[in-house]
Amino acid sequence: MFTYTLRRLLMAIPTLLFIALVIFLLLELSPGDPMADMPLTIPPEVRESMRAALGLGEAWYIRFAKWLYMFGVIEPSHVLANMTGLDWLRVEGQRIISFQTRSPVADIVAQRLPQTLWVVGLSYLFGILLAVPIGIYSAYRQYSWFDQAGTFVSMVGFSLPTFFTGPLLILIFSIWLGWFPIIYDTTLVVDSWENFLKQLQQMAMPVFVLTLFNAAQITRFMRASMLDNMTQDYVRTARAKGMTEKVVVLVHVVRNSLIPVVTVIALGIPQIFTGAIITESVFRVNGLGQLLITAIYASDFPMVLTLSVVFAILIVLFNLIADILYAVLDPRIRYD
């Protein structure tokens, strides 16, 4: 098990390097010029030195190597130093600078992360809490009206794109009923009950949209997994021993059915960050997804590159966690 984990971790390094290279080269090909917004009156030689100041003068492999060093060594050291408050951790050197704001990319990401984590993370949590019981009951009473309704709702939740449900909710709850604000206010500081209520109000719609989507997916997996297990021999044995239905279903079947579902949940976690791009732009939540969109619009290459590679790291990491969880939860699986 340990050697397997180690091998997978070592395998992840070339994968991530390759992904970073692919994204870097994609951006390299782009016709977008970060200097396009500058006035045309700037003399050509000044323009060249400005390009050099942005780090655009050198050959691509040198810039890629420099970016790797900054991303791998300097930025993590600063993030660690900010988190722990230990200043000696900082490594001296150029940091990754965003073209748009001229401030380090890691600082901007740190500002945007809480919004994304609150809205998207909470909706993922609600989605799981909602989906598991529904999936269990749907499978236990297969083809009952509850199951039919649950299947229909999960199918609908699965099919409705978030850029449709988002505006629909805004129309109903913001425009017609006036319960929730249309735009997410990031500057709101929760220091009183009144502000707490406001925070709840502005989070309600984006969280609901994403919860519906997440719950729909997880319910389908939970139900299918439960149905697979309900007909197994060990369930009949448990019933034959005279155990109550409650014990049979909630202890025996659910525990076995959760194994694939837990891995599905782990695999979905990176989507918390990437998949919320649309929801964030619908509700004007200035989280990571929105940061990426504005960076793409503004040809802010360091930001796009860094964010994409961070997303890739998350995906690779949670794939690994899902595989390991699978082996931990299911003793029949051995990675050797």
Next chain:
Amino acid sequence: MTDSVVFKPPRNQWWDVWDQFKTHKGALVGMFVFLAIVLFCFVGPWLWIHDATFINIRARNQGFSWTHPMGTDQLGRDMMARMMKGGQVSLAVGIVGMILSIFLGTLIGVLAGYFRRADGILMRLTDLFLALPLLPILLVMSMLFRQQLSSLLGVEVGMFLLIVTAIAITSWMRTARVVRGEVLTLKEREYVLAARSIGTPPRRLIIRHILPNVLSPVMVSATLMIATAIITESAVSFLGMGFPPDFPTWGRLVADGVDYMQDYPSRSMLPGIFISLVVLSVNYIGDGLRDALDPRIRGR
């Protein structure tokens, strides 16, 4: 015993599939809805009097009426004509993207499953693609190559090719994995061994004996892929990275309508409802096909 059972003429297996498919009510309804929308989009423009790009500024922002059943937009263009035009693009992107992605996925899956030497490298490639953050890459791709392709092939064709290939490149992995797993088990079957023992070359073995047997998982993932492709295209258009503004697609229409949400909610709701209906019906068709194509479930 009745004679009719004994002398039943041999039936094409697709009739059995159809019989099973018919019993799945959701799939049946889904199929009719999907066909109705396809007819609306592709036959509708021939019957409908208004043109999608005709600007009649005097008739702007109208509600539902007999002359404009779905109203008009802020430039007085007929919404129903725009919905048909947008639907043509969205459906075409969905279907062509699906075909490309399924082709790529099946090709890689069969090669990886059949040829042991190719397996390792192709599956590493699949894992690598699965680790890519897809939506950001899609956005970056459509942002970067939009102008070059537009000047090369024209705005519409260039953008269409770009979106379709981007969708195919970022969505073939799941099919490849399913097909590979299926091919790995099929390869060990006796009939494949028999075919090989009489000297069937690999190419014919794959086309004649293996491909027909992986057809059912491929067909199921093909239907689901249409839904994925339509949603992806709409999302990219919604974010303003897809087709140009004067070129309607359903995602684009939703995005344009959101700005006028307060006064004219129907303008973003209608295309949204159409996207949702197509995706929902396609998902139900996929569900029904999965049951119908599985010989263990069929006939029960």
